[in-house]
Amino acid sequence: MSANLRTGLIAAVAAIVAACAANQAADHAAQGAPMLVTVLAKEYAFVPPDVHLEHGMLYRLHLQNVGKETHELTAPDFFKAAQIETPGILSGEGREILVQPGEAKDLVFRAPVPGTYAMTCADHDWAGMVGKIIVE
Ligand SMILES: [Cu+2]
Numbered sequence: 001m002s003a004n005l006r007t008g009l010i011a012a013v014a015a016i017v018a019a020c021a022a023n024q025a026a027d028h029a030a031q032g033a034p035m036l037v038t039v040l041a042k043e044y045a046f047v048p049p050d051v052h053l054e055h056g057m058l059y060r061l062h063l064q065n066v067g068k069e070t071h072e073l074t075a076p077d078f079f080k081a082a083q084i085e086t087p088g089i090l091s092g093e094g095r096e097i098l099v100q101p102g103e104a105k106d107l108v109f110r111a112p113v114p115g116t117y118a119m120t121c122a123d124h125d126w127a128g129m130v131g132k133i134i135v136e
Helices: 003-031 076-081
Strands: 035-042 045-047 050-053 058-065 071-074 096-099 104-110 115-120 130-135
Touching: 035 050, 035 071, 058 071, 058 096, 071 115, 076 115, 096 104
Parallel strands: 035 058, 050 130
Antiparallel strands: 035 045, 058 104, 071 096, 115 130
């Protein structure tokens, strides 16, 4: 084997190894642990009121009731569009997550097509307990 051929082979192998490593990193990001998004519910607001997500990414929405009343995160259009990995967390025929005072629930899902989805508390929307889920 000539020195030039050997150098060429080594360069080709190095390029293939680098390409595989890049693919694995991308796969890991797509299939890895969900990203945590925390939303607090209290009288009468969501904190934060706007939730920003990236299309196709996996999330764990941690909804914590830090108030004294029962609250819901009601977002039927969003829950219908998203790929829900933990459907048992939803109630109201898939329309909402209900949390009692002091309770927290975690919903794992993959963010749906980009758009702005309404998020309300079905009990307290009249009091301004509303927000938005914005998928980009
Ligand atoms: Cu409420």
